[in-house]
Amino acid sequence: MTNPTLIEVTRGPLLESFHTGALAVVSATSGVLLSLGDTRRDVYPRSAIKSLQALPLVESGAADRYGYGDAEVALACASHTGTQQHTKVAEAMLAAVGLTEADLGCGRHPPLGAKAARELWRTGGEPTQLHNNCSGKHAGMLATARHMNLPIEDYWHADHPIQQRVLEILCQLSGRDLGTEVMGLDGCSLPNWAMPLETMAEIFAKLVSGKGVDAQRAAAFRRIMQACWAEPDLVAGPARADSVVMARLPGRVFIKTGAEGVYCGGFPEHEVGFALKIDDGTTRASAGTAMAIVEHVLPEAVGLMHRDVLKSWRGIEVGTIRTAPALTQALARLNLS
Amino acid sequence: MTNPTLIEVTRGPLLESFHTGALAVVSATSGVLLSLGDTRRDVYPRSAIKSLQALPLVESGAADRYGYGDAEVALACASHTGTQQHTKVAEAMLAAVGLTEADLGCGRHPPLGAKAARELWRTGGEPTQLHNNCSGKHAGMLATARHMNLPIEDYWHADHPIQQRVLEILCQLSGRDLGTEVMGLDGCSLPNWAMPLETMAEIFAKLVSGKGVDAQRAAAFRRIMQACWAEPDLVAGPARADSVVMARLPGRVFIKTGAEGVYCGGFPEHEVGFALKIDDGTTRASAGTAMAIVEHVLPEAVGLMHRDVLKSWRGIEVGTIRTAPALTQALARLNLS
Numbered sequence: 001m002t003n004p005t006l007i008e009v010t011r012g013p014l015l016e017s018f019h020t021g022a023l024a025v026v027s028a029t030s031g032v033l034l035s036l037g038d039t040r041r042d043v044y045p046r047s048a049i050k051s052l053q054a055l056p057l058v059e060s061g062a063a064d065r066y067g068y069g070d071a072e073v074a075l076a077c078a079s080h081t082g083t084q085q086h087t088k089v090a091e092a093m094l095a096a097v098g099l100t101e102a103d104l105g106c107g108r109h110p111p112l113g114a115k116a117a118r119e120l121w122r123t124g125g126e127p128t129q130l131h132n133n134c135s136g137k138h139a140g141m142l143a144t145a146r147h148m149n150l151p152i153e154d155y156w157h158a159d160h161p162i163q164q165r166v167l168e169i170l171c172q173l174s175g176r177d178l179g180t181e182v183m184g185l186d187g188c189s190l191p192n193w194a195m196p197l198e199t200m201a202e203i204f205a206k207l208v209s210g211k212g213v214d215a216q217r218a219a220a221f222r223r224i225m226q227a228c229w230a231e232p233d234l235v236a237g238p239a240r241a242d243s244v245v246m247a248r249l250p251g252r253v254f255i256k257t258g259a260e261g262v263y264c265g266g267f268p269e270h271e272v273g274f275a276l277k278i279d280d281g282t283t284r285a286s287a288g289t290a291m292a293i294v295e296h297v298l299p300e301a302v303g304l305m306h307r308d309v310l311k312s313w314r315g316i317e318v319g320t321i322r323t324a325p326a327l328t329q330a331l332a333r334l335n336l337s
Numbered sequence: 338m339t340n341p342t343l344i345e346v347t348r349g350p351l352l353e354s355f356h357t358g359a360l361a362v363v364s365a366t367s368g369v370l371l372s373l374g375d376t377r378r379d380v381y382p383r384s385a386i387k388s389l390q391a392l393p394l395v396e397s398g399a400a401d402r403y404g405y406g407d408a409e410v411a412l413a414c415a416s417h418t419g420t421q422q423h424t425k426v427a428e429a430m431l432a433a434v435g436l437t438e439a440d441l442g443c444g445r446h447p448p449l450g451a452k453a454a455r456e457l458w459r460t461g462g463e464p465t466q467l468h469n470n471c472s473g474k475h476a477g478m479l480a481t482a483r484h485m486n487l488p489i490e491d492y493w494h495a496d497h498p499i500q501q502r503v504l505e506i507l508c509q510l511s512g513r514d515l516g517t518e519v520m521g522l523d524g525c526s527l528p529n530w531a532m533p534l535e536t537m538a539e540i541f542a543k544l545v546s547g548k549g550v551d552a553q554r555a556a557a558f559r560r561i562m563q564a565c566w567a568e569p570d571l572v573a574g575p576a577r578a579d580s581v582v583m584a585r586l587p588g589r590v591f592i593k594t595g596a597e598g599v600y601c602g603g604f605p606e607h608e609v610g611f612a613l614k615i616d617d618g619t620t621r622a623s624a625g626t627a628m629a630i631v632e633h634v635l636p637e638a639v640g641l642m643h644r645d646v647l648k649s650w651r652g653i654e655v656g657t658i659r660t661a662p663a664l665t666q667a668l669a670r671l672n673l674s
Contacts, residue, residue, distance in 0.1 A: 009618065012519075012522065114447070121459050181348075183349055187650055313526070318524070
């Protein structure tokens with residue numbers, strides 16, 4: 001099955017590039033509302049489900065025990081840009097459980113954010129594991145391991161009880177028996193289990209609405225969303241789509257990007273979740289598709305992210321990034337009111 | 338027409354992402370040898386034809402007049418990484434004709450190369466137009482304008498005689514009447530005219546072989562290729578595919594990357610040119626496809642670029658980037674010996 005084009009990139013009078021992909025929108029009460037492309041193939045959700053990987057931190061009581069507030073919980077769900085604001089929270093999360101940067105297993109890379117990277121080099125710094133965009137997720141897992149008296153070495157291994165707990169939660173939420181035949185490793189070396197986009201969208205529909213999950217889980221995810229809405233810059237970074245949208249529309253939309261063109265999210269008032277994957281893995285297309293969905297469901301979001309014009313380095317408009325007809329038409333048929 | 342998958346990206350046991358595209362391989366004497374996907378659609382060649390945009394610099398006599406050697410001619414064909422080595426040559430090219438960085442029209446951006454960018458920030462520098470990956474191309478055009486007593490302001494405008502000369506050459510080489518209906522602007526604000534991949538491949542077949550073009554043009558392009566082979570690090574940068582391959586196989590392969598997933602090149606001894614475009618514009622796929630072609634035609638290139646393994650930040654192998662069956666099979670049928 002060939003997926004439809006979701007995003008087009010024009011230059012001058014011509015279509016220069018295009019991005020195919022698949023998208024599912026699912027209601028917690030009415031089932032699949034929109035299925036565009038192959039939404040039943042297994043797809044790694046990557047960082048788009050960091051909020052699910054953070055559930056053990058909240059559900060185990062670790063977050064409460066160590067006094068983690070909105071900032072710490074938000075960072076546990078983050079793909080952050082590596083600013084000092086981010087690294088300080090990650091460091092504090094570790095310090096609260098008697099650990100340091102050296103205990104992280106995520107590996108080091110320069111800050112994702114261009115400004116943060118420039119600032120680091122300017123001041124003579126070197127990237128540490130705290131700068132890794134996943135450092136909050138890893139710090140949260142270490143705190144959970146501490147709280148549960150589990151070994152902290154190799155907490156990132158797929159067979160460690162922390163990862164097995166994440167797997168158990170994903171199996172519960174998806175209703176699927178996820179095994180090593182659909183397991184890959186993320187860039188931060190944590191296991192990631194593939195599932196269909198329809199399933200991911202259904203999980204987010206349940207979690208943002210609290211319908212179809214037990215009260216404890218609904219409360220835990222509510223706390224996670226509230227943390228991200230309260231500290232949106234910690235989830236990504238200044239001017240990043242996830243941060244901007246959640247800062248401006250708290251309580252109304254929860255969204256999260258993932259590597260290789262994945263995006264997930266949901267709309268609590270509509271009890272609806274979505275999940276999408278761009279075939280080629282490009283973020284410009286996954287972000288463009290996610291923003292098109294958000295803008296369709298919440299017209300207040302129009303204009304928050306200026307994604308449509310491509311400019312040359314001297315500022316001349318040279319092209320556009322726009323939604324393709326297949327996506328535009330599918331969204332036009334999606335009526336949530 | 339849906340283009341075939343050329344490059345696959347795996348993670349764990351699954352195919353995570355894939356890249357579709359089109360590829361043409363053309364012989365100067367035997368015509369089209371391979372046409373995979375839609376190779377007749379108009380495609381912007383972008384920076385993959387900087388060597389053609391450098392022809393007026395050599396053919397007009399400007400390069401000789403200003404004492405430009407291999408370094409200057411190579412930089413005129415470059416998408417460079419913005420190291421000091423690159424910026425110094427660009428600055429010298431301008432100084433030789435009494436101009437400075439302020440006369441460039443390419444705009445400024447941080448060095449493309451991560452190491453060069455880090456070095457710039459470390460030393461308290463700010464990006465100038467010399468760091469723009471196209472600064473050599475622009476400096477060469479300014480020198481040509483000086484030599485021809487043309488205005489130097491707005492040399493980058495499509496209606497300036499320098500750009501019109503480039504257009505004339507492209508029309509001659511392509512046998513096509515290229516007009517504004519296929520014109521777009523590059524990131525450096527220069528005009529770029531779209532043409533089919535088959536036509537681009539044919540142009541490179543003619544130029545690398547010297548067959549089908551007049552003696553003066555053949556000599557000019559020979560000089561351009563010799564410059565790139567003599568100064569390969571100036572064409573891109575240390576460890577970049579174009580630089581590594583041309584450094585190790587001078588005289589045997591000429592290759593150049595372009596934005597939005599374009600790649601062009603040729604093999605002089607085989608009198609063959611190629612051109613390819615990845616539909617989604619991704620460089621990992623265009624570079625992977627180009628290296629697959631180079632390795633097929635010149636087995637000595639195998640191992641020069643390690644492109645096939647994806648690792649996590651802590652160094653664990655998590656996936657692969659590999660040629661897809663359609664590309665592997667098409668290359669297997671391509672016998673140039």
